[in-house]
Amino acid sequence: MAQFIRHLSLFSLVCGLSFLYIYSLADGRTDSFYLKFTSSKQKSLIIGSSRAAQGLQPRIMNLYFKDKSLYNFSFSRIHSPYGIAYNKAIMDKIEPDTNNGLFVVCVNPWTVSDLHNRIGKNPFQEKTSFLETTRYVNIKPNFSYLISSFEHRNIEIISNKLDARRNFVHDDGWFQVNIEESNISRQTRIDETMKSYKRLTKQYTGISDEKIYYLIKLVEYLKNKGEVYLVRLPINSQMLLIEEEYSSSFDMKIKKISDKTNVEYINFMPERDLFQYTDGHHLNVESGEKLSKELSKRIKYLQTQRNIF
Amino acid sequence: MLFNSIDFAIFLPIVFILYWFVTQWNLKLQNILIVVASYVFYSWWDWRFLSLIIFSTLVDYLVGLQLKAFDDLLKRKLLLWISIIVNIGFLGFFKYYNFFVANFVDAFTFFGNEIQPNTLSIILPVGISFYTFQTLSYTIDIYKRKLEPTSNFIAFAAFVSFFPQLVAGPIERATNLLPQFYKKREFNYHKAVDGLRQILWGLFKKVVIADNCAQYSSLIFDNYTEHSASTLLLGAVFFAFQIYGDFSGYSDIAIGTSRLFGFNLKQNFAFPYFSRDIAEFWRRWHISLSTWFRDYVYIPLGGSRGSKWNQARNVFIIFLVSGFWHGANWTFIVWGGLNALYFLPLLLLNRNRIYTDIVAEHTMLPNLREFFSMLATFFLSTLAWVFFRAETISKAFDYLNGIFDWSLFSIPEIRPSFLIILIVFFLVVEWSGRRQLYAIEKLWLKYPKPIRFAIYYVIVMVIFLYGGKEQEFIYFQF
Numbered sequence: 001m002a003q004f005i006r007h008l009s010l011f012s013l014v015c016g017l018s019f020l021y022i023y024s025l026a027d028g029r030t031d032s033f034y035l036k037f038t039s040s041k042q043k044s045l046i047i048g049s050s051r052a053a054q055g056l057q058p059r060i061m062n063l064y065f066k067d068k069s070l071y072n073f074s075f076s077r078i079h080s081p082y083g084i085a086y087n088k089a090i091m092d093k094i095e096p097d098t099n100n101g102l103f104v105v106c107v108n109p110w111t112v113s114d115l116h117n118r119i120g121k122n123p124f125q126e127k128t129s130f131l132e133t134t135r136y137v138n139i140k141p142n143f144s145y146l147i148s149s150f151e152h153r154n155i156e157i158i159s160n161k162l163d164a165r166r167n168f169v170h171d172d173g174w175f176q177v178n179i180e181e182s183n184i185s186r187q188t189r190i191d192e193t194m195k196s197y198k199r200l201t202k203q204y205t206g207i208s209d210e211k212i213y214y215l216i217k218l219v220e221y222l223k224n225k226g227e228v229y230l231v232r233l234p235i236n237s238q239m240l241l242i243e244e245e246y247s248s249s250f251d252m253k254i255k256k257i258s259d260k261t262n263v264e265y266i267n268f269m270p271e272r273d274l275f276q277y278t279d280g281h282h283l284n285v286e287s288g289e290k291l292s293k294e295l296s297k298r299i300k301y302l303q304t305q306r307n308i309f
Numbered sequence: 310m311l312f313n314s315i316d317f318a319i320f321l322p323i324v325f326i327l328y329w330f331v332t333q334w335n336l337k338l339q340n341i342l343i344v345v346a347s348y349v350f351y352s353w354w355d356w357r358f359l360s361l362i363i364f365s366t367l368v369d370y371l372v373g374l375q376l377k378a379f380d381d382l383l384k385r386k387l388l389l390w391i392s393i394i395v396n397i398g399f400l401g402f403f404k405y406y407n408f409f410v411a412n413f414v415d416a417f418t419f420f421g422n423e424i425q426p427n428t429l430s431i432i433l434p435v436g437i438s439f440y441t442f443q444t445l446s447y448t449i450d451i452y453k454r455k456l457e458p459t460s461n462f463i464a465f466a467a468f469v470s471f472f473p474q475l476v477a478g479p480i481e482r483a484t485n486l487l488p489q490f491y492k493k494r495e496f497n498y499h500k501a502v503d504g505l506r507q508i509l510w511g512l513f514k515k516v517v518i519a520d521n522c523a524q525y526s527s528l529i530f531d532n533y534t535e536h537s538a539s540t541l542l543l544g545a546v547f548f549a550f551q552i553y554g555d556f557s558g559y560s561d562i563a564i565g566t567s568r569l570f571g572f573n574l575k576q577n578f579a580f581p582y583f584s585r586d587i588a589e590f591w592r593r594w595h596i597s598l599s600t601w602f603r604d605y606v607y608i609p610l611g612g613s614r615g616s617k618w619n620q621a622r623n624v625f626i627i628f629l630v631s632g633f634w635h636g637a638n639w640t641f642i643v644w645g646g647l648n649a650l651y652f653l654p655l656l657l658l659n660r661n662r663i664y665t666d667i668v669a670e671h672t673m674l675p676n677l678r679e680f681f682s683m684l685a686t687f688f689l690s691t692l693a694w695v696f697f698r699a700e701t702i703s704k705a706f707d708y709l710n711g712i713f714d715w716s717l718f719s720i721p722e723i724r725p726s727f728l729i730i731l732i733v734f735f736l737v738v739e740w741s742g743r744r745q746l747y748a749i750e751k752l753w754l755k756y757p758k759p760i761r762f763a764i765y766y767v768i769v770m771v772i773f774l775y776g777g778k779e780q781e782f783i784y785f786q787f
Contacts, residue, residue, distance in 0.1 A: 001496050015770075015773075153774065154775075158774075
């Protein structure tokens with residue numbers, strides 16, 4: 001028995017150390033989300049879906065808000081609609097003693113909608129996503145995420161790391177997507193995205209009162225931590241048409257939330273044609289930079305207006 | 310808890326340490342620990358169904374004792390029927406109630422009478438198809454006077470609930486497993502190491518082969534109308550490896566885990582994809598279930614005795630019942646029927662027992678005839694698996710129709726090279742170990758320990774790096 005335990009322990013130790021080493025190689029190229037769970041707690045956050053994850057660049061915005069150190073804690077339509085799981089993750093990500101942070105809360109109809117397969121008291125679909133199952137949002141390496149939520153083979157931790165062309169998450173949370181642009185490929189992507197979102201509208205039930213409730217709850221919480229801005233990021237006209245067919249009252253609902261919570265609402269839809277999209281609703285890198293600057297200026301302006309009054 | 314989960318990785322060492330360091334002095338304590346650990350293991354799935362397995366254990370324990378107490382044939386038959394009704398009753402209700410209601414309604418609707426179905430939201434208790442058959446074998450063997458009943462309730466409860474094989478087999482016979490609970494188990498280094506080796510190979514089959522094949526077979530089956538014939542065939546092949554890797558992998562882990570605790574379970578898969586005909590395939594696939602049906606259904610029906618008509622009838626009954634055992638869906642019944650059609654000609658021509666040895670037993674490679682026989686048998690079983698995988702019979706026929714098309718000679722659109730390489734490696738190892746109980750049982754034993762450990766380390770790292778997205782074991786749904 002002693003020999004068995006000895007050999008097994010030694011073998012397990014070698015294997016365990018190997019696993020730990022592989023996991024320690026995980027970085028911003030591992031997948032679209034992992035690195036966000038490894039950075040320390042933050043004072044200021046950008047929150048939302050993949051449009052915000054790709055579109056808003058903290059390194060640009062932090063030039064305007066030097067004392068805020070914005071961090072992009074946005075994920076995707078599927079994983080981070082507003083609700084219990086995302087709210088909790090956000091609260092865990094904020095430094096407890098923060099009181100003068102800056103919070104950019106990006107909204108679109110999908111992040112406040114329910115899927116059809118949720119009936120009655122069934123949990124929201126994101127309850128099984130990594131936002132719910134990843135216990136800690138600020139440790140490195142984040143074993144909880146890598147063991148329970150990483151959706152690819154572990155070999156991809158190594159292969160992705162070696163692939164310089166790969167999309168990756170920066171240290172400030174911004175998700176940079178590298179797409180080799182050509183007009184044909186962009187148009188193909190846009191057409192595919194429009195088709196898939198037209199199908200998607202049938203899977204959703206419409207704007208959810210429960211999710212609106214959680215959005216409001218989040219805003220109220222964040223107001224105690226600093227300044228909050230509701231932002232609707234631009235998308236192309238085709239996508240806007242789909243969203244307006246899905247929910248024509250979305251803007252009005254957000255304006256009501258803005259009034260109710262006394263939080264500014266910045267809507268970039270009127271300027272949507274000034275930006276370039278990789279697929280109709282995600283900004284390319286240059287447009288993301290441009291939008292980040294524009295948003296920063298708007299926030300600065302609003303801050304100045306508030307100080308005057 | 311799944312065998313390839315963190316929960317089990319924590320559970321197993323705890324039970325192992327308690328078993329060999331705390332309870333090893335006393336047989337009763339050893340068995341009590343097995344029972345407690347097994348009930349904890351089962352409750353992890355769903356504690357509500359623990360009462361079912363405990364009730365089934367109690368009924369069969371008491372029936373067993375009463376069968377010994379009575380000589381009167383009528384009373385003995387009555388007792389046996391109590392056991393059958395309780396076990397099959399549970400199985401029938403939890404697994405087949407909605408199926409029968411739905412088909413009853415469909416039949417009435419067909420004749421123009423609409424009736425409101427009264428289906429229930431019934432959850433299938435994990436393992437019920439396995440442990441009910443296991444306890445039935447106990448009472449039936451006592452009835453036939455092949456086995457003495459046990460008065461040791463703890464030993465019997467341990468036999469029924471033994472956690473390595475509780476939820477997905479192998480379905481153990483009381484004549485094999487129960488006596489092992491009457492003797493105190495002593496730790497044996499080589500047995501334990503052998504157990505770990507079998508667990509390792511089982512994990513490789515499940516995590517690397519089955520889970521990766523599952524990803525691609527689902528991709529192809531879920532969108533089968535959009536793919537070429539060659540892709541559909543590849544999808545069916547992936548499913549064939551998925552179900553083999555999944556089920557035989559689970560069996561390997563179950564058998565290996567049992568050996569860690571000093572128990573010997575029967576081999577459940579004997580390299581079925583190296584079979585030269587369908588009859589040999591069914592002697593090598595899910596051996597514990599097919600022998601159960603042979604001994605408790607086929608032989609009582611008359612088996613291979615009597616007229617050709619009786620033989621054919623018995624074969625069909627066995628395969629249809631076996632198909633139905635797998636699930637409450639017509640696809641499983643058709644799958645069973647198709648296998649019966651494959652098997653019948655061999656039986657009727659008395660050619661069902663020509664391959665009872667191991668293929669290429671004394672050579673390294675098969676000869677051409679053996680190779681093509683294996684290929685043909687694999688192809689037939691793969692086509693049958695389409696029914697097993699498809700959601701409905703019509704989708705299965707559509708899928709098969711899609712395979713028989715000129716695009717069969719085109720290159721498949723989906724061809725994950727890493728998986729194909731892994732499958733080739735897997736087949737080479739399985740082929741090399743086909744004479745053993747499991748592929749790597751004796752494969753590298755001639756090398757010194759450091760080399761062997763290095764090879765095992767490589768297998769562990771392949772499992773860690775190439776393990777597919779976690780899928781539940783297919784047979785848990787049965």
